[in-house]
Amino acid sequence: MPIRIKPYDGAAGGWDALASSFRHVREQGIVGRGARTMLRANQPEGFDCPGCAWPDKNPHSSFEFCENGVKAVAAEATRRRVTRDFFAAHTVEWLARQDDYFLESQGRLVEPMFYDGSDDHYRPVSWEAAFAIVAQHLQALEHADQALFYTSGRTSNEAAFLYQLFAREFGTNNLPDCSNLCHEPSGLAMTEQIGVGKGTVTLADFEQAEAIFVFGQNPGTNHPRMLGELRSAAKRGCRIVVFNPLRERGLERFADPKSPRELMGGSTAIASHYYPLRIGGDLAAVKGMLKRVFERGAMDADFIALHTEGFQALREDVLAEDWSRIEAASGLTRAQIEEAADVYVASKATIFCWAMGITQHRDAVATIQMLVNLLLVGGNIGKHGAGACPVRGHSNVQGDRTMGIYEKPAPAFLDRLGAEFGFAPPRHPGHDVVGAIGAMARGECRVLFAMGGNFAAATPDTGFTAQALRRCALTAHVSTKLNRSHLVHGRQALILPCLGRTEIDLQAAGPQGVTVEDSMSMVHVSTGMNPPASDQLLSEPAIVARLAEATLPATTTPWRWLVEDYDRIRECIARVIDGFGDFNARVRQPGGFHLENAAAQRRWSTATGRARLFAHALPAPVAADPSLMTLMTVRSHDQYNTTIYGLEDRYRGVSGERRVCFIGAADLARLGLRAGQWVDLVSVWHDGEREAKRFLLVEYDIPAGCLAAYYPETNGLVPLDHHAIGARTPASKAIPVRLRPSAGIPLALEPP
Structure with missing residues (x-):
């Protein structure tokens, strides 16, 4: 192409x-x-x-x-299939040299495959033999904490609940998951501050908000249905204020494909205000907005007095902050920040939305708490049309955490889980993703079992992670499609193909539906309709149950019985997980049901029973290095996380190439480079340099000193210890890099 x-x-x-x-x-x-x-x-x-x-x-x-x-x-x-003949024709080494688009495009996996190291091919294996291989490796470990059980956010509630139960019956809390890579700072920051680690709004609030602020998010590519809500809000006069280093078309103008008028050429302007702050400048920008609010005296004094603590310390800290530092750290002018603050003050009901442009930074937790500070001082949590809205990616990443996929489980949850299933769950914390990679690299963890996802590609420090994975005795992945993690493997490896969300899940009691929890805590049923891609596919709950039976000879949990009818799993969930009483009846209502959010009702599940206001200092300025820039990783439009559907990034005007680097015109001139030139990206960290070779420079509207490029191609530039303070989410949106001219004939590109 x-x-x-x-x-x-x-x-x-x-x-x-x-x-x-x-x-x-x-x-x-x-x-x-x-x-x-x-x-x-x-x-x-x-x-x-x-x-x-x-x-x-x-x-x-x-x-x-x-x-x-x-x-x-x-x-x-898709009708495409990855059969045993495909694996017989291609070595693992050859497949590893292909790009992620090639791997994705081969089609659905159709039977279990096993790599034993005798040659460089995966070979067919029966399900019984596959479960026996995993069980043999797990039972051979010196202790349970040498195993890791990773979870993707596409796993259903039923599968996630059984999976965490299996891991804990086996004896470990090593349950790293994709939350560790994305919204971990949101959960940590909000739980500490308002007692709930989830968003406090529903879709109904978007219909009543007078202002919606969007921080570090690109819904046009990552959550396109959100544009319908923003369009409706904009058309009724709601102010939509965007803070984003990149100019993203979906936040500027949107043409609803369901609107005949807009299909004929019309569109709706989305953002009323668009502030292109520097990468990582959100903490300073929000602190500046709070300073303006305090200077104007535009707080909700009654709410603050009744519901919060820490107000005086926060006010003193914010008012003492110098505007010159705020401007330098944010990349915005005082006038821009005050204008945004004035929109906030004028609104009687305001929603703050954010995504990975906020969470994947060193100061992510502080930034989110500053966002919530601003909502709280305006009384914008716990009323209609207002609240906090962390927008999550994977379809059930929030539900997985609700079901107990967490390396640091609450004691009360473990008490109920143990009582329900008659065992003593482990109490010590397990590994998150960063900890899991380090443990594999040190030889402390020898088995990785992954329920979905693409661990090798999604994680940071790609080269180091690959070395860590190869030290494992076994890596096993439950998957629907071929991906990078099948090719970066342990000494032995398994590919275990499962049903997809769209496929009929037939168990002993008949076709089954699973449940998921969306970003706004709605829980609803998902029932597949298509025939399975292969008669050898198992559902995720069935895979967990059969693995547990093979691995845990002394278990008293009726694994196979539970999977015969998923209502039985949901009955267990209802007895163990808060908010799921009468689960089976409630989830069968049209649209499902909403999980109660105490903070949305102005009940604060904190130690003092009040929402907490936190003062946070701005990061100390670093010595200027004119050659050093800040790189943020982004998705292309033909991409979902590490899954590459095609080679088009339509809204950014890129086609046929993924190894591109977006850069502003001023930086091109300053560095003596030009659009169409090939460069190597070199990240600079305390332990040395990491390099990603041959990226095409594309001129784009992005602030000076800032760059953007796609992941997973640039994940290797993220050092393992470059992560959010406290939450340990990789700081993929703030990578210090240098550009180095690379070999390759420059392309003649049209100016933007």
């Missing part, structure tokens, strides 16, 4: 989104079935879209999907 760089002038959505959706369905060979499948997406009798965790607005609508949801569903429903 030829490289094409051409600025995109259209709005997000519109005809181009429809054309892209049709192209992906056609490429997977499912034109007729694809249309029927999408009409069941996010419906009461259908399946929950695996594309993101944005809630369903109307459970009775026939069209509750978006372009990227179509890509996810088409990729899962």
